[in-house]
Amino acid sequence: MEKGKSARQAVEISLKKLNLNADRNFKSSRLISSLHSSKLRIEKTKPPSLVSLCLGVIGRHLEEIIEDLSEIAVNFPADIKIPLAAIARRRKLLNDDVIISLADSSWEILDLSGSDVSDFGLAKVAEMCKSLRAVDISQCKKITANGVSELVRHCHSLETMRCGGCPSSESTARRCLGILKPKLNDVEGDSWEELDTMEIGHGAQSLRWLVWPKIDEDTLEMLSAECPRIIVNPKPSLFGFKGTEFPREAFPDVALDDPIVEDIDPKTWSICRSMPKAMSPSLSSANELSIAEKFRLAFVERDTRLAPKRAKNARQHQRRAEREWMMTSTRAKALALASKATKSLHGRS
Numbered sequence: 001m002e003k004g005k006s007a008r009q010a011v012e013i014s015l016k017k018l019n020l021n022a023d024r025n026f027k028s029s030r031l032i033s034s035l036h037s038s039k040l041r042i043e044k045t046k047p048p049s050l051v052s053l054c055l056g057v058i059g060r061h062l063e064e065i066i067e068d069l070s071e072i073a074v075n076f077p078a079d080i081k082i083p084l085a086a087i088a089r090r091r092k093l094l095n096d097d098v099i100i101s102l103a104d105s106s107w108e109i110l111d112l113s114g115s116d117v118s119d120f121g122l123a124k125v126a127e128m129c130k131s132l133r134a135v136d137i138s139q140c141k142k143i144t145a146n147g148v149s150e151l152v153r154h155c156h157s158l159e160t161m162r163c164g165g166c167p168s169s170e171s172t173a174r175r176c177l178g179i180l181k182p183k184l185n186d187v188e189g190d191s192w193e194e195l196d197t198m199e200i201g202h203g204a205q206s207l208r209w210l211v212w213p214k215i216d217e218d219t220l221e222m223l224s225a226e227c228p229r230i231i232v233n234p235k236p237s238l239f240g241f242k243g244t245e246f247p248r249e250a251f252p253d254v255a256l257d258d259p260i261v262e263d264i265d266p267k268t269w270s271i272c273r274s275m276p277k278a279m280s281p282s283l284s285s286a287n288e289l290s291i292a293e294k295f296r297l298a299f300v301e302r303d304t305r306l307a308p309k310r311a312k313n314a315r316q317h318q319r320r321a322e323r324e325w326m327m328t329s330t331r332a333k334a335l336a337l338a339s340k341a342t343k344s345l346h347g348r349s
Helices: 002-044 050-060 062-075 078-090 097-104 119-128 147-153 168-176 215-228 267-274 290-329 330-349
Strands: 108-112 134-136 160-162 199-200 209-211
Touching: 050 062, 050 078, 050 267, 062 078, 062 097, 078 097, 078 108, 078 267, 119 147, 147 168, 267 330
Parallel strands: 108 134, 134 160, 160 209
Antiparallel strands: none
16 A cells, blocks of 8 residues: 555656646746747837938939949949849839949849849849849830840859739740740750759759749640749748748749848838929919919019119219210310300309
């Protein structure tokens, strides 16, 4: 009996220890989660850095320095150039000159969506930034298959590409299929997944993710059959795709350059839309005078203020003309002398 009691007591003591450990683990996990949530709140309320504030000021006045940007941006570091490019894109100021002036060899992403960059600008940037991993050319009306060909030729690390979004960009995407499809040097391989980069002779050697929201069914089937290595429009999943984790750049709902400007005030690129425009006469206030009326009243005020001076100048000019006439005419001298003599006689009488 004593042995049974001692065994029961030992079990009870062990259970108490387990309960204590469980409570302690639960409390510690709650503490960690609360600390993590408080850390997140602190990070969210953290004020922007001085660099971000300066970039916001420059971004608001970007159109004022855009003509001299090629000379100004020479001394900018890479982490300053890429936010300026993102701000310029959002302010609809991104074109060939701007992107070429800001391009840096350390860039790994390039977001040109909705910009005025053409094949020339894309080719120049691809030549300078050969480490690009993700590129967004969606809604770029001036980029054609020629620009994409230069991009693929120079950037052998390109993994993600976004395209489509407007009729011209959709047409460019369809024309680029032959460029994006890799061509093999060794056609005896058993599977695309087992190929090395050196075995792919031409095409987008490392392209893995293609974001093309409005791709047609025939093109999708053709890419799936001929290029199973390229995943078109990947769907977000906790487990990725066949064990491969999705890169953030492959999600179409997130702008490619969003993380670059997440610490910059959005008013930086919305200022161009919020600037007050000149009001038409029909929309102007009834008590406010039109610009033409303001000019008329200002002219009348100035004319009234200068009228005495004009009259004085006219009298001086008349007296000067009379003196000059008397100096040049003998008859005028005689008349003047006669007038003086008459005045003196009348004075004596």
